[in-house]
Amino acid sequence: MEVTRKNFKEILPLVSESIEKADFLAIDAEFTGLMNGRDVSIFDSPAEYYIRLYNGASEFLLIQYGVCAFYWNDKKQHYLNEAYNFYLYPRRPGPEKMFLCQSSSLDFLASQGFDFNKLIKEGISYMTETTESRLRDMLAERQKNYSTEKDLISIPEQHKQQIADICKKVRKFLDDKDSDCIEIDRCNNFVRRLLFQELAQFKNEAFVETKVLENQNRILKVTRLKEGDDVTSKDNQKKEKEWEELDDAVGFSKVARMISQSGKLVIGHNMLLDVLHSLNHFFQPLPEDYGSFKEFTHCMFPRLLDTKYMSSLPPFKDKINSSVLQHLFTTLSDEPFALPKADSENGRGYNRTEEKHHEAGYDAYVTGLCFLAMYSHLSRMRGEQTARLKDPTCPVLKPFLNKLFLAKTAHQDSPYMNLVGADPTPSRDHVFHLTFPLEWQRNDINQLFSPFGPVTVQFLDDVSAIVALSRREQARDVARALAKNSKVTLIPFVKFKHKITSSKVQIDNRRQTSPVKQVCVLSVLALLFFVFLCPDTNLLCPFI
Amino acid sequence: MEVTRKNFKEILPLVSESIEKADFLAIDAEFTGLMNGRDVSIFDSPAEYYIRLYNGASEFLLIQYGVCAFYWNDKKQHYLNEAYNFYLYPRRPGPEKMFLCQSSSLDFLASQGFDFNKLIKEGISYMTETTESRLRDMLAERQKNYSTEKDLISIPEQHKQQIADICKKVRKFLDDKDSDCIEIDRCNNFVRRLLFQELAQFKNEAFVETKVLENQNRILKVTRLKEGDDVTSKDNQKKEKEWEELDDAVGFSKVARMISQSGKLVIGHNMLLDVLHSLNHFFQPLPEDYGSFKEFTHCMFPRLLDTKYMSSLPPFKDKINSSVLQHLFTTLSDEPFALPKADSENGRGYNRTEEKHHEAGYDAYVTGLCFLAMYSHLSRMRGEQTARLKDPTCPVLKPFLNKLFLAKTAHQDSPYMNLVGADPTPSRDHVFHLTFPLEWQRNDINQLFSPFGPVTVQFLDDVSAIVALSRREQARDVARALAKNSKVTLIPFVKFKHKITSSKVQIDNRRQTSPVKQVCVLSVLALLFFVFLCPDTNLLCPFI
CATH class of the missing domain: 3.30.70.330 (RRM (RNA recognition motif) domain)
Structure with missing residues (x-):
């Protein structure tokens, strides 16, 4: 199900319901790029790997988020899915975002049918919790000052005539009573600001506001106050609207927080970047320190499972040539594996017949299916019958839980990050x-x-x-x-x-000691001055 | 006329023709953002202004370029226009680009109907001359080595079976002679590289190449060599194709160089950023030094005219409330001004009835019209009759030539950069x-x-x-x-x-002297050691 800002508010309760009833969730995300600067190296330790992503990946934008909820149907004895494909784009009144793009990444997404026009026009906004509370404080503070007097700007000489003309026009509009409002166009930002200030003289007769036209041009709209509506009620409406706009800008972060609060098992394929961007964009900026990152991640998502890591271990390792998601999906369709049935009943999820690779929602769905195929394979090996996953901490899954695959270090012995314990330290003797x-x-x-x-x-x-x-x-x-x-x-x-x-x-130590060094430099210069230039004084003697 | 990579090669000769016959050209560009970091300040000098743009604007991408050629029709006694609206997006084999976007800028462009899907799918590539010559050298070098032996990669244990199976399959394909080619899919990058190496054993019987599918998946294609076609001719075809691809990636830079070579008058509205990005993306990276920038600009574009600057001086200044392009256009449509006739005859340009604001081609067209309206107004003031601009260095235009408007410093006395002489140094006594x-x-x-x-x-x-x-x-x-x-x-x-x-x-000096300081620190420590800790030695005495 596609979700944009046009239907987000309406869909949100459904998303909550889906998460609620799910046995587990699968996620996938699309970004504007993968890596800036030097790439991860094959012998990087998990900590080094994190630092490289922290420096090289966190400036990209998260532009699509897929969430697929798998819930059990007792009558049919198999899973059903409900999936959501969210377009994401940061918007006002959230902070202006500067973000990086990698030309080949956008090119790739476009070739997969990604709709960038929909993204920018209809993407749902989001922000971290840190930003949200700062903006809430600022808005409350700003609204408190609405009634108090503002700083006056003096009108520059070249604008005086224009401003005077417009004030005259508004006076005439109020006196003539021919219409309820007039619009004032062809003013740049500065002139609009001056007009807000100067038109305040009519505040008991008219309400002045900025109106954004369809082509994003801004004009001023002056509305005559009618009997009954007073400035205060107009002001209150304005204030309410501002809170609503802020709420809209928090947008998708609410879904991310629902997932976190559910504490459910969250599955992803090669999910490190998805996790990293989720934390960084919806919760709070990534910590610089690797240990804190592991704690933060585990706290926000207490049960993670990476199907790429799962497929890299026995008994899957030798049977799977390529763990690229599409290849894995094909391999798990054939013997000795079997893809489970997990269709959608209400048009809210995907079915096997669709092929929408690299649409985040679909990839989340496929990831869930791959997970179920591998989970069933392991269960069958143990002679268990049920296809339902009742406990994500069961012995079959425990070895894979909370370990994130480190793609580029795959041929090492330690291609993962352990979120709940020490990372592997494989021998490097060779x-x-x-x-x-x-x-x-x-x-x-x-x-x-x-x-x-x-x-x-x-x-x-x-x-x-x-x-x-x-x-x-x-x-x-x-x-x-x-x-x-x-x-x-x-x-x-x-x-x-x-x-x-x-x-x-x-090097770091040297940098930090720099102020001390300056003092030292002065001392040595002073000393040398005495020692070399004043050979006949006895000034140094007291020290000796 | 819209130009994408689908019709670029075909349109290029028409563009050349338009530039050739034009009396002057108008340009306009769209970017993925305007300013990163601290904005320009109202009291910045032109040099400071440049440095701020150099640091804060050069990482954005140029995504649309409008060129409008105005040429004189003697029969009709007015100008006609031919305009081109180019979508631009950097592509392989040009270098991978990391670029910044400003969320509000993309939002704004989308609201104006900018087609981002077309941009990414069909944008024409470009590169600087510096990059182009580096890539030409590298390709020549790489092609030289095609025939010589390559470095061998050892096949990791886990891939041995897969590689052996595929080699067997190819052998069978060659022996059976049932078809002309086979495709090998579901291989990741590394496996494909190994296969290129291992399939070389069949080089006298088959030709191996990468094929990119519509969904951008890469597979290997093995084609049986027929009698008559030998490896060398296949190799030559491949080499030719590589040169062609590089030529395609140089793309729009050719148009920019044509404009430069024409030496014609180039008009823009608030054109500093357009000029800056043109140089940086199509010619060579911007110089850090302001003086070099001015020289570089004048060398590439010897005749520039900024209509925003022109409209900020008498006799226009007092008659124009807002110099935002759309507002200027409306103002110049009315008395005492008059917009000239400058329609399109062959469907290659714009007409007055269209309204495509913020489409680069249309904005270039509107800029040209504004220029002509102001030029005619000045000419009429001098009692001249002709509407044709014969000499861009004529006395009427001289005061405006090669001066670029500095938008944010507009209320100063020096809101421009002088490309051909000393910048203004207005009094700051107040x-x-x-x-x-x-x-x-x-x-x-x-x-x-x-x-x-x-x-x-x-x-x-x-x-x-x-x-x-x-x-x-x-x-x-x-x-x-x-x-x-x-x-x-x-x-x-x-x-x-x-x-x-x-x-x-x-601060800069301090940074540079740092190694010297380290020596000093050691000296002072040594001295202090002697002075304070060895009071009973006479080691210092020889100095005194």
């Missing part, structure tokens, strides 16, 4: 930092390591790379053999990382 | 920097200055502001009177600016 001559190519490196089996190479620059052995047991031999090679320098990966980290700490 | 108590509001400041007439106030923070007197002659009295006021501190603007600039220079 990984080295290699420095080599400028003229070398990948082949030269392969050649160098050929006696020790195949290697994975990640270039850092023209003369250095990270090299990982496939045959881990060769690590000691490699180190010994290459120690004598004068063309290259080989450092164990752990040692290399340590070196980088400590040099970073040094 | 402007002050004021420091005041935290609890003060705008009214308190108005109150403070009330004996000296009205003031313009620009707040810098909670306790300081820039204040300009309307009655300039009061400057000396103000300074004298407020010198005794213990609540406020008043500094002449020039002195304040000087203070800021010199403190910036100091």
Whole structure:
């Protein structure tokens, strides 16, 4: 079901109902880009991975959010789904947003049929809770001051004639009583502000407001006050409208908070970025510190499950060639797996016959189906019969719960972030930092390591790379053999990382001590002055 | 005439023709945002204004470009127009672009009917000359290496079976001779790369290439080589296609370069941002230095005229209330002005009856009409008869040539940037920097200055502001009177600016001398150590 700001208010109670009755929820989101600056590296630790996303991904916008609720039908003995595909776009009176886009990402979305016109015209607004409470305070404060006197702006010489003419026109309109309102156009922002100030002289006879035309031009509308309506009631209407507008701008954040409050199992496929953007856009800005991020995430979404991580472990790992969502979906349709039935009954969800890949709602639906297929496969292996998921913390799912897949580090032993405990610290004994001559190519490196089996190479620059052995047991031999090679320098990966980290700490320390240093510089200059320039004074003697 | 990548190649010769025959060109552009970070301030000098735009505007994308060519029809004795409205979007093989958007700007464009789907699907690509030559060099280099051997990647354990199966399948396809090609799907990027490498064993029998499906999924296509077609000719076709793709990605930059090469008068309304983005996106990255920017601009566009600047000077200034393009257009339609006839004959331009405000092509057309109306008005004042503009450097236009309007500083005496000479340095004797108590509001400041007439106030923070007197002659009295006021501190603007600039220079110097400082710190520590901790040694004595 497509949700835009045209039907959001009407749909919101249905969404709440769907979440309420669901056994679990699947989500998916689309963004204006994935990564700015240097990408994640294959040997990044989960903490390093987070920092790179924090720096490189958080300025993109979240533009579509899919929520698919799976609820059990006892009569049919299978799941049904209700799905919502929300278009999201930040709006006034929320804060103006500056956001990044990645040209290829938008290009990709457009090719999948994403409707950018609908996005910008009809997207539902959202904001963090932090922003919401700040705006509520500010609005309350502003409304308090409506009745008190405003600061006066002096009218610049070149506008005096225009303002005087308009005031005359309004006076005439009030006296003539031919019509109920007049509109004043062709005024720029500044002139409108001046007019608000100058037309205040008629405040007991007329109400002045800004009117936004369909083409977004702004004009002033002056309405004659009738008997019965007084300035105060007009003012109150205005105030109520402002609160309503703020409420509209909070928009989709309400859905995100419903999901959080439900405490239900939330499924996603390769969901780290979805989680990251959800927190950052609907709850509060991401913390810089990785530990705080894990706590924050677990607090907002206490039960997460990533189908990409699930499919990367036995018994699925060897049976699945590609875990790209569409490929996974196809693979799980065939033996030895089976996709469950989970259609929609009331037109509020998807059915298997539709193919709307990369529409967030549909991808959430497909993710849910993939999850059910894998869950059933595991249950069948244990000889269990029911297809219903009653307890997300059951032994079958426990190994996958609250672990988020780290896509680019997939060929490591630790391709996940553990939200509820220590992250894995796989051995890096078979990984080295290699420095080599400028003229070398990948082949030269392969050649160098050929006696020790195949290697994975990640270039850092023209003369250095990270090299990982496939045959881990060769690590000691490699180190010994290459120690004598004068063309290259080989450092164990752990040692290399340590070196980088400590040099970073040094730089940071140096930065922080800078004011102290300034004092020191002055002292040394003073001292040197005495020592070198005043050789015949005895000024230093008291110290000695 | 709308131009997208679907008809760009076909239209390009027409554009060239239009530019060729034009007496002058009008341009207009649409962007994804206007300003990031702190906005321009009303007392910024032209150089400061440039630096602020350089830092705050250059990351937005240029998404629509209007070019309207006005050419003279001798028979009809008036101008005709040919206009082009180009949708622009950067594409591969040009570099991936990260760009900023301002939510309200996109919202505004959408409300004006801007088609974002068309933009992203059909926008014409572009790139700077710098990027173009780099990409040409890289492609030539890459193609040179096609025939030489590639670096081998070792096949990870988990992919061995899949790769072997596919190789077997291809072998069978080649032996069976049932079809001319087969497609290999459901492979991720890495697997496709491995397959390119492993399928090279069939290079004398089959040609392997990536095929992009409509939904942007990538698959491998293996085509049987027929008698007659050999690997070399297939390779050459591929190379030619790559050059063609690069040429397509240079796209609109060709039009921008045509305009530059024509040396014709180029008209814009409030055109500084248009010029800035044109240079930055189609020619080369903007220089950081303001002087270089002026030279660069004048070199690329030797004859610029800004209708907003033109309308801000006598004899137009007093007759024009608002110089927003639409308002100007309406004002110039009435007495004492007259809009000229300048219709389109061949459907390639606009006519007066259309109303497509904020479509770049239409705005360029309207700008051209406004220019002609003002030009004719000036000519008539001088008693000249012809409506044709024969020489853009004629005395009537000279005062406006190569001066770009600085919108936010409009109420100053110097609201322009002079591209061909020194910028104006208006007196700032009537402007002050004021420091005041935290609890003060705008009214308190108005109150403070009330004996000296009205003031313009620009707040810098909670306790300081820039204040300009309307009655300039009061400057000396103000300074004298407020010198005794213990609540406020008043500094002449020039002195304040000087203070800021010199403190910036100091900070920069401090940064640069940092290595020296480190040596000093060590020295002072060493000295202090001797002085304080070794009182009973005589180590310092040799210095004294």
